[in-house]
Amino acid sequence: MKNPAExxxxxxxxxxxxxxxxxxxxxLADLLASSRPQGSETVQSDARxxxxxxxxxxxxxxxxxxxxxxxxxxACAVRRLDADAxxxxxxxxKKVVGPRTRAVHRLELADxxxxxxxxxxxxDREVPISSWHVAYRFVKR
Numbered sequence: 001m002k003n004p005a006e007x008x009x010x011x012x013x014x015x016x017x018x019x020x021x022x023x024x025x026x027x028l029a030d031l032l033a034s035s036r037p038q039g040s041e042t043v044q045s046d047a048r049x050x051x052x053x054x055x056x057x058x059x060x061x062x063x064x065x066x067x068x069x070x071x072x073x074x075a076c077a078v079r080r081l082d083a084d085a086x087x088x089x090x091x092x093x094k095k096v097v098g099p100r101t102r103a104v105h106r107l108e109l110a111d112x113x114x115x116x117x118x119x120x121x122x123x124d125r126e127v128p129i130s131s132w133h134v135a136y137r138f139v140k141r
Contacts, residue, residue, distance in 0.1 A: 008035035010127050011088060011135060016040070016059040020080060022073065023047050023063040024090075028129070032061070050076040058082045061135070065092040067107050071115060078119045087121060087138045090129055109136055 008014040013032055018041040021029050033042040045053055047064075050073065062077050064070050077087060091107045113123050121138040129135050 004031055007127075007129070008032055011061070011137075012086065013059055013061065013088070016057075018043065018055075018057050018059075020045065020053065020057040020060045020077075021063075022050055022060065022077060024061060025063065028063070047073040047076075050080070053080060056080055056082045056085075058085050059088070060085065061088040061090065063090045064107050065133075067111065070107050070111070074112070074115050075119075078116065078121065081140070083140065085140065086124075087116070088135045089138065090133050090135045092133055112136055112138070 008031065013019055014035045014037070019032065019036065021032065021042065021044045023046060024032070024044065029042075029044055036042060043053070043055075043057070047062075047069065057080055060077050060080060062073060064073060074089070081087060089112055091109075091112070109123070109126075116123075116138050120141055122141050124137040124139045126137065127135045
């Protein structure tokens with residue numbers, strides 16, 4: 001990860017009262033959970049178990065490299081957002097070698113915009129997570 005100590009602040013995930021992490025790698029999940037203030041809640045879920053999560057969250061981070069199953073995961077994540085919430089989607093960069101998912105099957109920013117804009121979310125900015133991954137921020141309009 002690039003600058004792990006600064007990452008929670010750059011993502012703005014150190015402030016919300018509750019945070020939902022979906023398919024986040026253990027290193028990132030531990031980093032985000034440990035950077036949050038005492039009394040705040042960090043919930044971890046698998047994308048397949050996301051429909052069973054019935055609460056709403058002010059912030060969600062969804063780790064998604066592959067296009068397969070991404071529509072379902074994004075739809076479930078959007079339904080779990082509070083009114084003024086933020087959704088971060090971490091994907092593998094297109095032109096790097098390293099992630100397990102082949103470049104032709106990787107989820108891209110254009111795919112995210114096409115899926116999330118009709119659901120009322122607008123692309124806001126991006127933050128590099130590692131040499132291979134980038135996080136895209138979407139906010140409610």
